[in-house]
Amino acid sequence: MAELPHDVGDTLTESPEAARSGLARNALGLWDGLVLGFASAAPGVSIAGVLGGLALASGYGALLALLLGFLPLVCIAFGFFHLNRWRADVGISYSWVGRILSPPVGAFVGILIIIAFVVSNSFAIIPAATNFLTVFSASAATNKTLVTVFGTVFLLAITALVVSGIRLAARFQWVITALEMTTLTIFAFLALFHGLHAHSLGVKGAATPTFSWFSFHSAGGSNGLIAGLLISVFWYSGWETSVVVNEETRRSRVNPGLAGIGSLIGVLAVSLILSVMFFAAVSPQSMGNNAGWLSALGLQLAGRPWGYFLTLAIMLGYLGGIETTIITFGNVGYSMGRDGVIWRSFGKVNDKNEMPWLAIIVLTVPCYLMFLFQVWNGGTLASILGYLSSSLGLMFVVYYALTGVASAWMLRLVARKSVWTALTGVLLPLVGAGVLVWIGVKSWAGDAQDVRTTFIVAIALSLVAVLVSRFVGKSDFYRQRVTEPVAGGDLAALAEA
Numbered sequence: 001m002a003e004l005p006h007d008v009g010d011t012l013t014e015s016p017e018a019a020r021s022g023l024a025r026n027a028l029g030l031w032d033g034l035v036l037g038f039a040s041a042a043p044g045v046s047i048a049g050v051l052g053g054l055a056l057a058s059g060y061g062a063l064l065a066l067l068l069g070f071l072p073l074v075c076i077a078f079g080f081f082h083l084n085r086w087r088a089d090v091g092i093s094y095s096w097v098g099r100i101l102s103p104p105v106g107a108f109v110g111i112l113i114i115i116a117f118v119v120s121n122s123f124a125i126i127p128a129a130t131n132f133l134t135v136f137s138a139s140a141a142t143n144k145t146l147v148t149v150f151g152t153v154f155l156l157a158i159t160a161l162v163v164s165g166i167r168l169a170a171r172f173q174w175v176i177t178a179l180e181m182t183t184l185t186i187f188a189f190l191a192l193f194h195g196l197h198a199h200s201l202g203v204k205g206a207a208t209p210t211f212s213w214f215s216f217h218s219a220g221g222s223n224g225l226i227a228g229l230l231i232s233v234f235w236y237s238g239w240e241t242s243v244v245v246n247e248e249t250r251r252s253r254v255n256p257g258l259a260g261i262g263s264l265i266g267v268l269a270v271s272l273i274l275s276v277m278f279f280a281a282v283s284p285q286s287m288g289n290n291a292g293w294l295s296a297l298g299l300q301l302a303g304r305p306w307g308y309f310l311t312l313a314i315m316l317g318y319l320g321g322i323e324t325t326i327i328t329f330g331n332v333g334y335s336m337g338r339d340g341v342i343w344r345s346f347g348k349v350n351d352k353n354e355m356p357w358l359a360i361i362v363l364t365v366p367c368y369l370m371f372l373f374q375v376w377n378g379g380t381l382a383s384i385l386g387y388l389s390s391s392l393g394l395m396f397v398v399y400y401a402l403t404g405v406a407s408a409w410m411l412r413l414v415a416r417k418s419v420w421t422a423l424t425g426v427l428l429p430l431v432g433a434g435v436l437v438w439i440g441v442k443s444w445a446g447d448a449q450d451v452r453t454t455f456i457v458a459i460a461l462s463l464v465a466v467l468v469s470r471f472v473g474k475s476d477f478y479r480q481r482v483t484e485p486v487a488g489g490d491l492a493a494l495a496e497a
Contacts, residue, residue: 022348022349022351022354023090023166023247023248023331023334023349023354023355023356024165024166024167024248024353024354024355025247025248026248026249026250027165027166027167027170027248027249027354028166028167028170028245028248028249028250029249029250029255030249030250030251030255030258030259031259032170032174032245032249033242033243033245033249033255033256033259033260033263034242034259034262034263034266035170035173035174035177035263036170036173036241036242036245036259036263036324036327037238037239037240037241037242037243037259037260037262037263037264037324038177038239038263038266038267039173039176039177039241039317039320039321039323039324040238040239040240040241040242040263040320040321040324040325040327040328041235041236041237041238041239041263041264041267042238042317042318042320042321042324043235043267043270043271043274044180044181044184044270044274044313044314044317045124045127045314045317045318045321046235046271047184047271047274047275047278047294048127048294048295048314048317049127049291050231050234050235051275051278051287052287052288052289052290052291052293053231053288054066054228054231054232054235055279055284055285055287055288056284056285056287056288056289057224057227057228057231058218058219058224058225058227058228058284059218059219059224059284060207060212060213060218060279060284061213061214061215061216061217061218061219061224061225061228062219062228062275062284063213063214063218063272063275063276063279064213064214064215064216064218064219064225064228065219065225065228065229065231065232066228066232066235066268066271066272066275067214067268067272068225068229068232069228069229069231069232069233069235069236069439070232070236070264070268071432071435072400072431072432072433072435072436072439073233073236073239073264073400073432073436074261074264074265074432075404075428075429075431075432075433075435076400076401076403076404076429076432076433076436077239077257077260077261077264078261078407078424078425078428078429079403079404079406079407079408079425079428079429079432080092080240080243080257080260080403080407081257081258081260081261081424082257082407082410082411082421082424082425082429083096083403083406083407083410084243084246084252084253084256084257085253085254085257086410087099088246088247088252088253088256089246089247089335090244090245090246090247090248090331090332090334090335091110091331091332091334091335091336091339092113092240092243092244092246092332092335092403093106093109093110093113093240093399093402093403093406094106094107094109094110094113094332094335094336094341095110095335095339096403096406096407097109097402097403097406098110098477099480100406100409100410101402101405101406101409103477103478103479103480104466104470104478105402106477107336107341107465107466107469107470107477107478108462108463108466109398109399109402109403110332110335110336110341110342111342111461111462111465111466112395112398112399112458112459112462113328113329113332113399114329114332114333114363115395115458115461115462116237116392116395116396116399116458117325117328117329117332118329118363118366118367118370119367119370119392119454119458120237120325120392121321121322121325121326121329121367122366122367122368122369122370122371122374123370123371123374124318124321124322124325125151125154125155125318125322125367125368125371126147126151126371126374126375127314127315127318128151128154128315128318128319128322129146129147129148129150129151129154130142130147131295131311131312131314131315131318132150132154132312132315133146133147133150134292134295134308134311135308135311135312144375144376147375148372148375148376151371151375152368154319154322155322155364155367155368155371158319158322158323158326159326159360159361159364161323162323162326162327162330162355162360163350163353163355163357163360163361164353164355165353165354165355166245166248166327166354166355169323169327172323173320173323173324176316176317176319176320177320179313179316180313180314180316180317180320181270183309183310183312183313184274184310184313185274187297187298187301187302187309187310187313188273188274188277188278189277190301190302191277191278191280191281191282191297191301192209192276192277192280192281194206194280194281194301195207195208195209195277195279195280195281196208196280198281206280206281206282207279207280207283208280209276209277209279209280213276213279226439226442226443227390227443229439229443230390230393230394230397230439230440230443231390231393232393233393233396233397233400233436233439234390234392234393234396235267235271236264236267236268237392237393237396238321238324238325238328239260239263239264239267240260240328241324241325241327241328242256242259242260242262242263243256243257243259243260244327244328244331244332245327245331278294278297281297281301282297294310294314295307295310295311295314297310298310298311326360326364329359329360329363330355330356330359330360330363331356331359333346333356333359333360333362333363334346334347334349334356334359335347337356337359339475339476339477340473340475340476340477341469341473341475341477341478342465342469342473343362345358346358346359346362347359390443390451391450391451391452391454391455391458393440393443394440394443394444394451394455395455395458397436397437397439397440398440398459400432400433400436401432401433401434401436401437401440402433403429403433404429404430404432404433404436405429405430405433407425407426407429407430408425408426408427408429408430408433410425411425411426412426
């Protein structure tokens with residue numbers, strides 16, 4: 001990609017809303033954004049909580065599903081890169097889709113993003129608490145009162161941390177991500193060693209890694225692969241947190257998009273390498289039938305108390321995911337409030353910490369209520385994570401696909417001026433959107449009723465919220481005229497991206 005001269009970036013017209021942003025300007029660097037996106041996608045958490053469901057759907061072919069599921073998302077990530085160059089707005093797809101395709105559709109996407117991240121955050125609280133309590137006793141981890149207490153403490157602490165400022169939140173994320181990944185890597189090598197020496201060590205369920213695990217046959221045919229692909233969309237979701245902090249990042253038009261692509265590549269590499277290592281010691285069936293298989297493996301490999309370090313690493317991954325998810329729905333809510341699409345008070349920031357404190361706190365409330373409901377009225381953790389990963393996968397399919405279409409529609413204007421822009425700004429996002437829609441449609445037929453119900457409720461809530469916003473709130477956002485989103489110097493700058 002050609003390096004952008006400084007004067008080219010200056011020709012891009014920034015929105016008045018973004019220009020008067022009260023968020024912490026230039027607080028983050030490229031690597032901060034990359035770590036936040038990586039932690040939000042949370043490959044360690046996905047291995048602990050989602051790999052079992054993926055393995056049940058696709059067997060060892062879960063690896064192929066992860067590899068193929070990455071491809072449409074990296075195509076969409078390139079769309080994010082170009083859209084962010086046009087408009088660095090923490091509302092990301094809400095703002096882009098609304099200003100390029102249709103304001104109501106953009107508002108729908110924004111509400112859907114908030115719902116998806118709020119729901120996924122609510123379910124992360126439970127395993128964060130149970131993994132912590134497991135270190136003390138197995139009975140404590142199943143005690144609903146203790147899970148409620150520690151889950152509440154974790155959520156309050158992380159929320160307070162985020163409200164305290166994006167710089168502090170980023171530093172915290174650096175520390176816990178380093179601890180989590182170091183511990184996971186050590187235990188992954190132990191798992192690989194046990195798998196390769198299974199016969200002499202008497203390890204049951206072990207297997208020698210082979211390239212056949214990446215074959216279509218290992219995935220259980222087309223049905224197993226399609227089911228696995230939808231789960232893989234949820235697996236990678238969250239990488240866009242790298243972009244959602246664009247107004248707080250140095251070189252806000254370039255670094256966030258690069259960080260998003262980089263975090264996706266990092267998640268792919270870590271997910272595949274660690275999953276292969278753990279598959280060497282644990283069979284897909286064992287993973288799928290035991291929600292706590294990774295913690296149990298840690299004790300099997302290292303015994304007590306050392307095996308609990310893996311359990312604590314999983315807990316750190318969930319806490320990191322909770323933090324980055326709060327940042328995401330808080331910033332999107334802030335952007336929508338700033339535009340008057342939802343409660344305008346969401347568009348206010350704390351003068352000292354420069355964070356959208358009200359949007360963060362208010363949107364954390366339904367997250368907490370859903371957490372309580374699942375603790376006291378929900379099913380088993382395994383079943384919850386199973387249908388949640390699929391239903392959220394469908395939500396992300398919708399919003400990623402619309403973002404890809406928005407990128408292609410806007411960049412079509414400069415496609416003839418730059419082969420790079422035509423490829424990464426038009427063709428790849430459009431292909432990525434098409435593939436994601438295909439995955440969603442194909443998987444719908446095989447989805448359980450709980451998956452469909454959760455998805456339909458999310459879509460219905462988003463539509464109702466848009467109608468209320470459109471006809472009650474009367475925001476100027478809906479009255480803007482959707483015309484060609486870039487012109488003149490902006491076209492030239494985007495063509496050189």
